[in-house]
Amino acid sequence: MPSRQIYFDNNATTPLHPEVKKELVAAMEMYGNPSSMHAFGREARANVEDARHRVAAFMGADESEIVFTGSGSEGNNTVLSLFACGTSQCFPGMKPKIVTTKIEHPCVLETSQCLVHRGVDVSYLDVDAYGKIDLGQLEEYLKSDGVGLVSVMMANNEIGTIQDIPAISALAHQYGALMHTDAVQAFGKIPVDVNELGVDFLTISGHKIYGPKGIGALYVRKGTPYCPFIRGGHQERGRRAGTENTLGIMGLAMAVDMRKIEMAAEAERLRGFREMLREGISARIDDALFNGHPTDSIPNTLNVSFPGAEGESILLYLDLAGIAVSTGSACASGSLDPSHVLLATGVDAERAHGSIRISMGRSTTVEDVEYMLDVLPGIIERIRNMSTAYIKGGPHAAIR
Amino acid sequence: MPSRQIYFDNNATTPLHPEVKKELVAAMEMYGNPSSMHAFGREARANVEDARHRVAAFMGADESEIVFTGSGSEGNNTVLSLFACGTSQCFPGMKPKIVTTKIEHPCVLETSQCLVHRGVDVSYLDVDAYGKIDLGQLEEYLKSDGVGLVSVMMANNEIGTIQDIPAISALAHQYGALMHTDAVQAFGKIPVDVNELGVDFLTISGHKIYGPKGIGALYVRKGTPYCPFIRGGHQERGRRAGTENTLGIMGLAMAVDMRKIEMAAEAERLRGFREMLREGISARIDDALFNGHPTDSIPNTLNVSFPGAEGESILLYLDLAGIAVSTGSACASGSLDPSHVLLATGVDAERAHGSIRISMGRSTTVEDVEYMLDVLPGIIERIRNMSTAYIKGGPHAAIR
Amino acid sequence: MLQSGEWAYTEKLKEHFESPKNVLQGNDTSAFDGVGMEGNLQCGDQMMVAIKVDKESEKITDCQWKTYGCASAIASTSILSEMVKGMTLDQAFNISPKEVAKELGGLPENKIHCSVLGDKALRAAINDYFIRNGMSDRVQKVQARTVCQCMNVTDHDIEEA
Ligand SMILES: Cc1ncc(COP(=O)(O)O)c(C=O)c1O
Ligand SMILES: Cc1ncc(COP(=O)(O)O)c(C=O)c1O
Ligand code: FES
Ligand code: FES
Numbered sequence: 023m024p025s026r027q028i029y030f031d032n033n034a035t036t037p038l039h040p041e042v043k044k045e046l047v048a049a050m051e052m053y054g055n056p057s058s059m060h061a062f063g064r065e066a067r068a069n070v071e072d073a074r075h076r077v078a079a080f081m082g083a084d085e086s087e088i089v090f091t092g093s094g095s096e097g098n099n100t101v102l103s104l105f106a107c108g109t110s111q112c113f114p115g116m117k118p119k120i121v122t123t124k125i126e127h128p129c130v131l132e133t134s135q136c137l138v139h140r141g142v143d144v145s146y147l148d149v150d151a152y153g154k155i156d157l158g159q160l161e162e163y164l165k166s167d168g169v170g171l172v173s174v175m176m177a178n179n180e181i182g183t184i185q186d187i188p189a190i191s192a193l194a195h196q197y198g199a200l201m202h203t204d205a206v207q208a209f210g211k212i213p214v215d216v217n218e219l220g221v222d223f224l225t226i227s228g229h230k231i232y233g234p235k236g237i238g239a240l241y242v243r244k245g246t247p248y249c250p251f252i253r254g255g256h257q258e259r260g261r262r263a264g265t266e267n268t269l270g271i272m273g274l275a276m277a278v279d280m281r282k283i284e285m286a287a288e289a290e291r292l293r294g295f296r297e298m299l300r301e302g303i304s305a306r307i308d309d310a311l312f313n314g315h316p317t318d319s320i321p322n323t324l325n326v327s328f329p330g331a332e333g334e335s336i337l338l339y340l341d342l343a344g345i346a347v348s349t350g351s352a353c354a355s356g357s358l359d360p361s362h363v364l365l366a367t368g369v370d371a372e373r374a375h376g377s378i379r380i381s382m383g384r385s386t387t388v389e390d391v392e393y394m395l396d397v398l399p400g401i402i403e404r405i406r407n408m409s410t411a412y413i414k415g416g417p418h419a420a421i422r
Numbered sequence: 423m424p425s426r427q428i429y430f431d432n433n434a435t436t437p438l439h440p441e442v443k444k445e446l447v448a449a450m451e452m453y454g455n456p457s458s459m460h461a462f463g464r465e466a467r468a469n470v471e472d473a474r475h476r477v478a479a480f481m482g483a484d485e486s487e488i489v490f491t492g493s494g495s496e497g498n499n500t501v502l503s504l505f506a507c508g509t510s511q512c513f514p515g516m517k518p519k520i521v522t523t524k525i526e527h528p529c530v531l532e533t534s535q536c537l538v539h540r541g542v543d544v545s546y547l548d549v550d551a552y553g554k555i556d557l558g559q560l561e562e563y564l565k566s567d568g569v570g571l572v573s574v575m576m577a578n579n580e581i582g583t584i585q586d587i588p589a590i591s592a593l594a595h596q597y598g599a600l601m602h603t604d605a606v607q608a609f610g611k612i613p614v615d616v617n618e619l620g621v622d623f624l625t626i627s628g629h630k631i632y633g634p635k636g637i638g639a640l641y642v643r644k645g646t647p648y649c650p651f652i653r654g655g656h657q658e659r660g661r662r663a664g665t666e667n668t669l670g671i672m673g674l675a676m677a678v679d680m681r682k683i684e685m686a687a688e689a690e691r692l693r694g695f696r697e698m699l700r701e702g703i704s705a706r707i708d709d710a711l712f713n714g715h716p717t718d719s720i721p722n723t724l725n726v727s728f729p730g731a732e733g734e735s736i737l738l739y740l741d742l743a744g745i746a747v748s749t750g751s752a753c754a755s756g757s758l759d760p761s762h763v764l765l766a767t768g769v770d771a772e773r774a775h776g777s778i779r780i781s782m783g784r785s786t787t788v789e790d791v792e793y794m795l796d797v798l799p800g801i802i803e804r805i806r807n808m809s810t811a812y813i814k815g816g817p818h819a820a821i822r
Numbered sequence: 823m824l825q826s827g828e829w830a831y832t833e834k835l836k837e838h839f840e841s842p843k844n845v846l847q848g849n850d851t852s853a854f855d856g857v858g859m860e861g862n863l864q865c866g867d868q869m870m871v872a873i874k875v876d877k878e879s880e881k882i883t884d885c886q887w888k889t890y891g892c893a894s895a896i897a898s899t900s901i902l903s904e905m906v907k908g909m910t911l912d913q914a915f916n917i918s919p920k921e922v923a924k925e926l927g928g929l930p931e932n933k934i935h936c937s938v939l940g941d942k943a944l945r946a947a948i949n950d951y952f953i954r955n956g957m958s959d960r961v962q963k964v965q966a967r968t969v970c971q972c973m974n975v976t977d978h979d980i981e982e983a
Contacts, residue, residue, distance in 0.1 A: 027461070027462075029462060031455070031458055031460065031462065031463075034455040034457070034458050034463075034665075035453060035454065035455040035458075035665055036453065037453040038450055038453060043450050046446070046450065047447060050438055050443050050446065053435060053436065053437040053438060054435070054746075055431070055434040055435040055629075057434070058431055058434050058435075058746070058748060059734070059737055059738065059741070059748075059749075060431065060737065060738075060740075060741040060745075060746035060747070060748075061427070061741055061744075061746065062427075062429060062431070062746050063431075063434075063746075092492030092493065092496065092636060092652075092664065092667075093492065093652070093663075093664030093665065093667075094664070094665075095652050095653075095654045095655065095663040095664035095665075096492065096652050096664060098654070099652050099653060099654070099663075107539075127654065128654045128655050128663070129652070129653060129654025129655065129663050129664070130654075131654075132653040132654050132663070133653045133654065136653055139507075140540075227665075229455075229665055234667070234669055235665050235666065235667045235668055235669060235670075236492060236636055236637065236664075236665075236666075236667025236669070236670045237636065237667075252492075252493070252495050252496050252499050252529070253495075253499060253529060253532040253533045253536055254495045254498070254499070254527065254528045254529025254530075254531075254532050254533065255495065255528050255529065263493075263495040263499075263528070263529050263532070264492065264493035264494070264495035264496060264529070264636075265434075265435055265493065265494075265495075265627075265629055265635050265636075266635065266636075267492075267493075267634075267635045267636025267637075267670075268635055269634060269635060269636070270635075270636045270667075270670075334459070337459055337460065338459065338460075340460075341459070341460040341461055344461075345460075346454075346458070346460035346461065346462050346463075347460070348458060348459075348460075349459075730890065731890075732866060732867075732890050732891055732892055733866075734892035734893060735891070735892055735893055735896060738839065738892075738893045739839075742836075742839075742840065760866060771863060771864040771865075771866070772863040772864075772890075775863065775866035807845065807847070808842060808845045808888055808889060808896065809888060809889065809890045810859070810868045810869065810870045810888045810889060810890050811863055811868055811890040812890075
């Protein structure tokens with residue numbers, strides 16, 4: 023075991039907040055089914071509804087607009103699948119046409135691909151070099167008529183780039199489309215208010231905000247057509263079947279409460295660390311290329327490519343030094359394709375393959391950042407010395 | 423608060439096993455994402471795969487055949503939805519015709535109804551007075567050709583009746599259909615072995631076996647065509663997207679381990695208690711009518727109707743006495759329709775409305791049973807005295 | 823974490839459910855001046871209300887009832903039977919389910935319909951009184967139940983498990 027263990031992979035998942043742990047331990051004693059009428063059930067119901075209220079409040083929503091889900095992926099699947107609902111009974115006036123982007127999370131992209139087999143038309147917006155979509159292109163798609171849903175993620179998980187959701191919502195609504203944003207990476211890192219954003223649907227996930235894994239929430243604006251994805255019971259007002267995950271729900275609400283307290287100061291601090299990292303890396307490593315938007319970005323995330331060094335090697339050498347990061351590429355998830363997000367920003371496959379994502383969190387210290395800056399240059403140098411692909415100041419240097 | 427609190431609603435949900443609580447507390451310290459390559463991720467991965475192995479082993483399955491889900495409802499939705507997959511790529515040779523029963527859980531019945539809008543043909547088998555399906559009727563449906571799936575629950579949640587799954591599987595396979603069983607209520611109460619049952623799919627849920635809510639597992643026999651329901655990442659070998667609920671998965675595995683140890687002796691004990699209840703109720707209360715099969719039934723469950731006494735009133739008077747039961751009727755769920763299960767067994771609406779379900783669990787004691795037998799007769803008498811509907815020894819008495 | 827687990831309904835409702843007032847003992851209603859029956863067992867709710875009336879003042883002097891119904895039906899009819907004593911037939915006829923629910927301190931949304939039944943049975947009893955006493959002209963139609971009440975219930979919140 024390395025002497026230090028530093029976790030720079032908070033966009034993948036986060037440790038439980040100490041207050042969440044406490045809440046979970048307390049909640050373990052409560053076991054009623056919120057749907058039961060007896061005392062055990064009523065206690066569970068009261069706690070679930072209290073949690074719903076707290077989650078809703080932090081995003082400016084009404085509690086009736088919150089549906090608890092089993093994950094961010096489920097939330098996104100739920101929204102997209104609405105547009106393939108086979109019956110006009112449950113989703114009247116549904117227009118089976120979706121516009122989304124090339125840089126969405128796989129749970130949006132793969133669901134979209136499946137929906138095509140179910141008669142839904144899907145278009146993918148391009149992004150610029152910073153990962154931002156173009157409102158002009160969106161408007162063109164919207165003009166072609168019949169778009170039922172625009173789904174654009176609020177902040178990208180790999181490069182951190184934040185989209186202008188209020189403007190996108192306004193445009194979508196102007197053309198009669200509904201608006202969804204996957205806010206899994208934005209929620210709890212930057213302010214998220216459903217009314218300021220103007221969205222009809224918004225997805226969040228517990229484990230990205232120091233809450234439990236396996237719990238999420240979906241915001242559904244009052245009056246928006248809806249059809250359950252997991253069908254069955256009357257749980258969640260008939261919007262999501264399955265006995266409520268009371269432990270997860272109470273843990274999520276506590277995580278949200280803590281975000282409310284900690285988010286602003288933490289963002290400030292992490293933004294400072296990120297600039298330390300950016301400057302330190304630039305100063306100590308040749309030809310480092312930063313990916314994503316330099317400022318319109320969630321404060322904890324820094325994505326950087328090192329031409330000539332393959333991402334997975336960097337990840338594993340860092341791991342040996344006790345530092346956990348992820349590769350921008352999907353290698354980590356078992357595929358060898360370079361990151362679809364980086365490719366969409368127009369970088370070449372080599373740069374995409376040679377990237378790592380550093381994602382900090384609430385426990386990140388200045389010492390962690392300094393240790394990273396001490397360790398990383400040696401690792402990159404070592405890999406590049408082994409590499410067939412690195413020529414110092416080579417073609418990449420020019421586009422830095 | 424009443425002086426005693428007795429929980430007779432274990433079919434709705436169960437308290438966490440003390441060992442599961444311990445496991446959850448330990449697991450809270452582990453937070454890596456099992457998909458991450460670094461040390462944090464590898465630790466989580468190892469724990470998830472260990473859990474998968476243990477869950478698989480207890481049902482005689484191979485670990486590669488287990489997909490962790492977010493609930494029993496999700497598992498059932500997943501299996502049924504396969505048969506509406508719009509593309510032959512992911513589900514070749516799919517025959518969009520399902521045969522199920524009239525007494526399934528709402529998550530099967532409502533999903534079936536939705537699939538009809540997606541081009542799937544669904545038939546519902548009748549049941550006899552004990553809640554058993556008729557193999558002859560099943561064979562007739564199968565003969566009419568093109569049935570892709572037979573889905574029959576192993577044990578019913580309301581009346582406890584157990585179906586002859588091995589015979590049903592054999593018949594399904596004889597006619598080229600796949601076989602699914604919803605074993606949410608059977609698993610952990612009676613032996614469940616996927617090979618003895620001969621099923622291709624089998625659904626379980628954590629919170630019915632003293633494990634966490636919001637976690638379940640789906641058995642998918644090797645080589646069976648499959649298409650993910652929640653789409654996205656590569657998690658669960660591409661069979662279920664969403665960051666793995668590590669806490670839930672580890673809790674589920676521990677719950678399964680405990681079932682392995684406790685199930686057999688507990689079944690014996692609860693069967694005894696059930697007969698005590700049945701005899702005591704018969705002796706002390708006029709015209710009590712028992713629902714479900716007298717012997718082919720999960721050992722913890724007793725469903726009984728009291729003509730002239732409405733189920734919700736019984737439930738709430740029992741609640742005032744500190745005893746938690748559920749109504750067989752769906753009244754408790756805010757809907758006034760009488761239980762679809764009881765109606766399917768051929769009882770009239772009044773008997774269906776006047777039923778309660780007593781479902782015992784691992785902590786049930788003989789004192790609990792005696793207290794119930796002390797309290798229940800007075801409550802029924804009281805309600806019947808207020809009732810417009812009870813005539814002692816009336817029409818119902820004859821059919822007892 | 824909330825330490826709830828207390829009775830979901832109001833104290834008042836709980837009180838009337840625990841000790842319902844004016845339940846008719848036995849099945850004999852011959853001593854009463856008007857009897858009304860509403861609902862049916864198929865829907866899981868049936869209500870019978872019997873009243874005694876002072877002919878002179880047309881005031882209700884006694885009101886007893888029986889029900890096949892849930893806690894809300896029991897409690898709301900119990901409280902209704904208290905409310906109408908001393909009222910004239912016209913006053914009693916015009917009590918709305920809302921007033922009954924208010925008297926109980928409120929009812930959950932999905933239980934409002936349960937309180938309607940007692941009310942309807944009371945009106946039927948009043949109409950019965952008019953018919954028995956040759957005042958058929960005073961019979962007011964109780965709003966016809968075209969669809970079964972049960973179908974209109976908002977059934978989300980809670981679910982069987
Ligand atoms: C027979 C049966 N199937 C499925 C389910 C659904 O399980 P879950 O609550 O985990 O979604 C239940 C219980 O709720 C059940 O009793
Ligand atoms: C942007 C984004 N959307 C959705 C998800 C999926 O969330 P979950 O793992 O809770 O399914 C993730 C993370 O995995 C994500 O980063
Ligand atoms: S009814 Fe099937 S998706 Fe809406
Ligand atoms: S590809 Fe969409 S359901 Fe199989």
